[in-house]
Amino acid sequence: MLDKLTLDQMRTFVAVVEGGSFRAGAVRLSRVQSAISHAIGTLEAELKVALFTRTGRKPELTAEGQALLTDARAILIKVDAMRARARGLGQGLELSLAIAVDPVVAPAMLAGALNDLLKEYPSLGVAMKTLPMRAALHALVNRQCMLALTTDTTRDSLVEAERLGPSxxxxxxxxxxxxxxxxxxxxxxxxxxxxxxxxxxxxxxxxxxxxxxxxxxxxxxxxxxxxxxxxxxxxxxxxxxxxxxxxxxxxxxxxxxxxxxxxxxxxxxxxxTAYLLWRVDQPLGPAARHLRQRLKVRFGG
Missing domain, CATH: 3.40.190.290 (D-Maltodextrin-Binding Protein; domain 2)
Known part of the structure; x- marks a missing residue:
């Protein structure tokens, strides 16, 4: 039975893997290392498999741990997306909207969509950064913007992508x-x-x-x-x-x-091809949702 599995255990598992050690995982989660070791040990007991080998200086993923890491990340992404959607349902209008834009994207269509946004939300502030190639995605992943408009096809598991129109x-x-x-x-x-x-x-x-x-x-x-x-x-x-x-x-x-x-x-x-990107764990407010819809219209998507 896996009924006693918790999201906290899975977040701890992922934090240790991404940090490279139990100590780094503890720093990421602002906890003491003993709490991290206990959480991993409890998770291994529930799953009845060893997630890490502990013979070297740093814990290494076992084959079972590598396989289950994919599942843990997928579950956490789904949960974060659900929480973001719930927050977005009751969220009011944003004070400002930060956008990262790849400069190869046709500016006339973007400007048209932003003009539509201005007419709908005249008090909204917009901060737009021009970031070439994968820099727009990088800004989004690091929460430096709410939306990214790019032609780059690189994807991240935390990012949702929507094609805007013809190439x-x-x-x-x-x-x-x-x-x-x-x-x-x-x-x-x-x-x-x-x-x-x-x-x-x-x-x-x-x-x-x-x-x-x-x-x-x-x-x-x-x-x-x-x-x-x-x-x-x-x-x-x-x-x-x-x-x-x-x-x-x-x-x-x-x-x-x-x-x-x-x-x-x-x-x-x-x-x-232009794509609109946003984080799955960061809800889009009314203005961002409106801009998304107007971009699709302007780009012919």
Missing amino acids: QPFVAVCAPHHPLATAPAAGWSAVALSEHLQIVVSDPSPLSEGLDFGVLSPGTWRVSDLASKLALIEAGIGWGNLPLWLVEGALSRGTLVRVAAAALGAQAETAL
């Missing part, structure tokens, strides 16, 4: 006088593209430290924002991928041309 094109471009502006009939290969300097936006998030996305050239210049990236590409310094909404004007004026990059597919472009 938006992300295209390779260069200046008209750049060597990549005139392509062979078959288009530029990955090898050919790698011979030219690529301008990329750096990801400030520790979630992807040391990783690159969409980078084909060993030679890169890194910038922190799309405006700087666009300016360097228009100057002919290098080539790079940018959202189509950002470069449509430059393409029509002829200050940029699309790179015929066979390595990027038949249309030499990547499809990016």
